[in-house]
Amino acid sequence: MRFVLSFLHLSAAVAGSALLLGCSAKSADPKATAVADRVLTAMGGANAWNSTRYLAWDFFGGQYQIWDKQTSDFHWEKDTLVANYNLNTKQGHVYSRGKDISASPAGQKVLETLTPTWINNSYWLVMPFKLKDPGVNLTYKGEGKTMDGAPADVLGMTFNKVGVTPENRYEVLVNRATGLVDEWAYFPKATDAQPAFRRHWNEYSRHGQLLLAAGRSEADKPARFDHVAAAQTVPDGVMTSKVPVTKIL
Template structure:
């Protein structure tokens, strides 16, 4: 009887721990979702962001044009005198080098893929806060900490399930508790890395089309610049050189 009681107590303890763990997990998920909602609201709101049709910006020497509604992207790469027009959903498009259309199918396909990868990387530096709820993104609460200026922040961790060019990466995003804005981010090359490959500010917010974007980041060599939204482009900017 004594052994039975001991077994029963142990079983109840295991169930209690498991139930508490599930409740805590659900609580954390709700809290994380609430934090993401606060971030989006502080930046102008999801409705305002979704209403932006086109974005244009510069990043590490490249110039990018992106139609968010159609998936059309134009990447100008002056370093190699290339212009690539690609739809990131269909992967159809054209690539030009030295002003000449590339007709070699293998080279053209490689440049279309390269342009998509450029877009994935370069747009992340601009719109990462709007991608926290993307399919394949795992978001979790890490802890509270201090920013470089001493202000309190909540750290969220982003990991990925088979999405992006490098799904083994992870990020920590630092959400300032007062403003509800992301003010810093850390990039880890691999999920199990203890130290980040970089820790950089996400600062200098400016309003574009009723939405706050962090760009022209002060004292940073890497970051998006010259951000423009909903510009009146030529009709074939995503179709012709």
């Protein structure tokens, strides 16, 4: 179980913004706001985002999770380890091979990581829907080109006391032809001159009412999310299962 805990701490280190819904970023400039609005429309629109109840996806390191946006329940799995947790109450249970280990030091450690894990893993899936969240400082940086040479509008993102790592900075490249995010770059510190990574944001496909991207490859390192799903219902018992569940479609 030690390797699981180490991975959770590592993945949470790149979470830039809490996943809050709806409001415009107070510090966004008009051009940045217009680009962000275009992205939201291209991916299905605010009504589609707000009405989608469940999101499910694989994440790096063998994680799988299902997030109930309505109740804030979060079902998380890695190998034979399972956690069922509520993001509002910060209460939940952790199971190893179906046995409740919540009261053990290892189980408590997992519970402590679940909120930052959700922030991080969800941001990697739905960041384009969060460009105008409260606490996001969004600026238009001008025109640029993606790693593939496509003309893009470049957005800069910093954060005002939100998320678990508000010192991060991002650049988001929006394809000028499609209005979709094509690429993002992550800077651990807002003052960093060079990003820690630059990744594609591609392989879009329709999931329910939403257009979501599975591809997160670096220039020479393939990476993608599998089992991406958006749904209004899930099978009974999925969000409280003590063992890994069948991936939802």
